[in-house]
Every structure is written in C-alpha cells, then in structure tokens.
C-alpha cells in the first residue's frame with residue numbers, strides 16, 4: 689500500500705492535492721503540535737474538511753502530546769486509521785480500545801530510537817505499527833536504514849501469528865529506498881516529498897507501488 693503524505697502538498701489546495709493521488713491506498717495526514725515535535729501543521733478542523741473532500745481513507749499520524757486525550761476526536765470524525773506515538777501515550781492499551789470503539793483502526797508509532805520489544809504486548813491491541821525512518825517533524829529527510837531491523841522483527845511477529853498488524857514505514861521513502869523497506873516486510877509506505885515533489889503525483893504513487901510489489905518477499 690502507498691500512503692502519500694500531504695505534508696509535502698500545497699496546504700491551500702488540499703482537495704486538489706488529494707484528487708491528484710486518487711489511486712493511493714491511504715492519505716497520510718501529519719498532525720504536529722509544536723510540543724511533541726518542533727513543528728506545527730494541521731489539526732482536527734482540517735481533517736474534518738479533508739474527510740468531506742476525498743474518498744481516500746485518511747491515515748492520521750498524530751505527533752502530539754497527550755494523545756490519550758486528543759486522538760479520539762480524529763476517530764470520531766471518521767479517520768480510517770489513527771496513529772499515536774508510543775513515546776507520548778500514557779495508556780496505549782486503553783487508547784487503542786477507545787479508538788477502535790469509535791470505529792477507527794488504531795496505530796502505534798515508534799520513533800527511530802524507540803525499540804519494539806517493550807511494546808509487543810501493547811501491539812496486540814493495535815492494527816497498525818508505524819515505524820519512523822526519520823526523526824518525526826519534517827518531510828524531505830534522509831531515510832534511516834537502521835530501523836529496518838524493527839520492521840523485520842514486526843514482520844516476523846506477524847508472520848508467526850503473534851501479532852496482526854499492518855507494518856507501515858514513514859520518512860525518506862522514495863525510488864531509492866522503497867525496495868529495501870519492501871524486502872524487510874513493510875506493507876504500507878508513506879511518501880511525502882517523493883510523491884508531491886513529482887511532476888505527476890499520481891504516477892509517482894503508481895511507480896512506488898510497482899517497485900514495492902516487485903521487491904516484496906512472497907508470502
């Protein structure tokens with residue numbers, strides 16, 4: 689699956705920018721609060737408008753403090769998947785239950801330096817694992833290949849039936865890096881600059897998907 693990140697889109701033309709990637713699987717929406725990360729982007733009002741403007745399922749990535757309090761609004765608004773950061777959540781199990789009860793898929797994200805092992809039991813309550821392959825906060829950064837070990841661990845836990853998760857990766861995914869991520873067993877690839885800096889964002893999505901499919905191990 690390919691999830692274009694609108695962080696690299698034109699925020700004044702979000703409906704058109706969503707339409708430009710109509711073949712995408714999910715539309716990735718980066719919510720930043722200038723506290724959990726040193727950047728400020730968009731929040732719930734814009735997500736509500738986007739929900740009316742596109743049929744692509746929204747994948748909301750909340751880089752915010754106190755997601756235990758704020759994430760539920762995105763689920764109630766109709767986001768398809770709501771991802772919170774493990775480093776920010778006080779009670780990630782209860783939070784996942786609340787998100788699911790509100791009708792959304794629940795996602796847990798790990799920053800590059802956060803290991804997966806302490807979260808294996810917590811992840812039993814989640815639908816998505818978002819492995820960050822850059823420090824969260826900005827688009828256009830360089831891919832950190834070290835995090836692929838974490839993706840491989842997650843893939844193994846899924847393939848052996850210990851977890852049932854979409855393994856998603858975010859940061860620095862482009863034509864040069866997507867194959868190694870696919871080989872590691874990633875299911876869903878977020879791409880911001882690689883999609884929206886392209887002349888034809890829709891074609892960029894199709895190309896990335898083809899590259900990932902070719903490199904994915906058969907399973």
Ligand code: DX5
Nearest residue numbers: 693824825827828860880881
């Ligand atoms: C970074 C965001 C990413 C970002 C990715 O904190 O979570 O979703 O948009 O941008 P690229 O693909 O340009 O690295």
Ligand code: ZN
Nearest residue numbers: 718749858878
């Ligand atoms: Zn993101």
